[in-house]
Amino acid sequence: MRTLLARLRREEKGAAAVEFVLILIPMVMLTLGAINLSLMVYTVATLNYAAEDAARCLSVKKTTCTTASVNTYAQARYTGPGAATFTGTSAACGNRVVGTVDYVFTTGLTSTIIPLSSQACYPLT
Template identity: 40%
Template sequence: MLNQIKSLYGDRQGTTAVEFAIVAPVFIAMLLGTLALCVALFLIGSLHFAVEDGARCASVKSTICTDAASTVAYTQTRYFGPNVSPNFVYAAAACGNSVTGSISYSMDVGFRTFVIPISATSCFP
C-alpha cells in the first residue's frame, strides 16, 4: 500500500491539464475583455468622425447640408459604428456650426450589463 502512494506522489501525468484549468478562465476573460474594449473604441472613433464630418458639411457643403434636418441626416449616414442608433443634434454656435452626438452603449459582461453614456461634439467655423 505504501508503494502505491509513493508511485502516485511521483506521477506527473495530468499536471498540464490542471495548469490549463487554472489559467484558461483568466486568459479567456482577458481575450473577451480586449474584444469588448476594441468594439467600444471603434464606436467612440466612429461617433467622433460622424460629428466632425457633420459640422464640416454644415460649414462647407452648403448644397448638401442646407438646414438642421439635412445636417443631422448627413451626420447619421457618416456613423459607421456598431448597430446602436446615436442621437445627433445640430446648432449654430458662436464657434461656427456645431454637431453633437450621444449614445448609450450597453456592454454585457455576462453577469451584469453596464450602460456607458458616450458623447462627442464638434464645431467647425
C-alpha cells in the same frame, strides 16, 4: 482509508489539466475585454468622424444640410455599432454637432452600458 488519501495526495496526474482550466477563464475574459475595448475605440472614432463631417456640412453646404437634417446626414456617415443620435446647433465657435451612442461592453459574464459622446465645431464661412 488513510492509504487511499495518502496515495491521492501524492498523485500528480491531471495537475496540468487543472492548471489549464484555472488559467483559461481569466485568459478568455481578457481576450473578450481587449476585443470589446478595441471595438469601443472604433466606435468613438467613427462617432467623432460623423460629428465633424456633419458640422462641416452645416457650415459649408447650407442648402444640403440644415439643423433639421443633420441627424440623417451624420447617421449615414456613422459606421459604428448601436444607433447614434446627432444634434446640430449654432454656437460661438460656428456650427456645433454633438453625437451620442450607448455602447454595450460585454465581458462574457456581464454587460455594461457605456454612454459615448463626441462633439465637433466648424467655423461659419
